Amino acid sequence: MAQDEAISTLQGAAAIFREAGDRHGEGMALTKLGVALVEVQRFEEAIAAHQGAAAIFRETGDRHREAEALISLCSALQRVRRFEEAISPLQGAAAIFREAGDRNGEGAALILLAFDYQEMREPGRAAAYWREAAAAMRDVGNHEVAAELEKRAAYAQPGQRP
Numbered sequence: 001m002a003q004d005e006a007i008s009t010l011q012g013a014a015a016i017f018r019e020a021g022d023r024h025g026e027g028m029a030l031t032k033l034g035v036a037l038v039e040v041q042r043f044e045e046a047i048a049a050h051q052g053a054a055a056i057f058r059e060t061g062d063r064h065r066e067a068e069a070l071i072s073l074c075s076a077l078q079r080v081r082r083f084e085e086a087i088s089p090l091q092g093a094a095a096i097f098r099e100a101g102d103r104n105g106e107g108a109a110l111i112l113l114a115f116d117y118q119e120m121r122e123p124g125r126a127a128a129y130w131r132e133a134a135a136a137m138r139d140v141g142n143h144e145v146a147a148e149l150e151k152r153a154a155y156a157q158p159g160q161r162p
Contacts, residue, residue: 003040010036027056031069038076046076054089067096067105074112083116090116107136111149118156127156 010033017025034049050073057066070093074086090113097105114129130153137146 003036007033007036007040007042023056023060024062027053027060027062027065027069030056031065031072034069034072034076038079041079043076043080047073047080050076063096064100064102064105067093067100067102067109070096071105071109071112074116078112078116078119081119083119086116087113103136103139104142107133107140107142110136114149114152114156123156127153130156 010029014026014029014033017023017029030049030053034046034053037043037046037049050069054066054069054073057063057069070089074090074093077083077086077089090109094106094109094113097103097109110129110133114126114133117123117126117129130149134146134149134153137143137149
């Protein structure tokens with residue numbers, strides 16, 4: 001019940017921001033709406049909300065929020081096993097984070113890319129993205145996560161076990 005109220009409120013907020021011409025506010029409301037919709041497993045609606053948010057942030061030049069919206073979009077796509085559809089937005093998010101010098105954000109996008117390729121049974125590509133993500137995590141001083149990602153890269157190859 002509380003989730004339904006939150007969703008309704010966020011839908012209303014997005015509409016109010018849209019009517020007022022506040023594109024940034026609308027994008028923020030859509031982002032939160034997408035998260036709430038995922039929580040109640042309304043994935044198609046969540047995907048649409050995150051796509052809308054990413055488009056708004058792209059239009060307004062808020063590259064960091066665009067990348068975050070793309071990550072959220074891809075998480076929703078993964079929940080419905082639409083891994084191939086998630087590849088391009090994830091590559092876009094990784095590129096945006098890379099351009100901004102945000103290695104942590106880039107690493108998060110690379111981890112999701114590795115996961116997608118692993119799920120699509122492409123171990124070579126998965127391993128390459130696990131390694132790229134490990135390098136990003138090392139760059140931000142997260143050596144424990146980097147070691148885990150290197151292990152995943154090694155085990156991504158056929159015949160290996162974690």
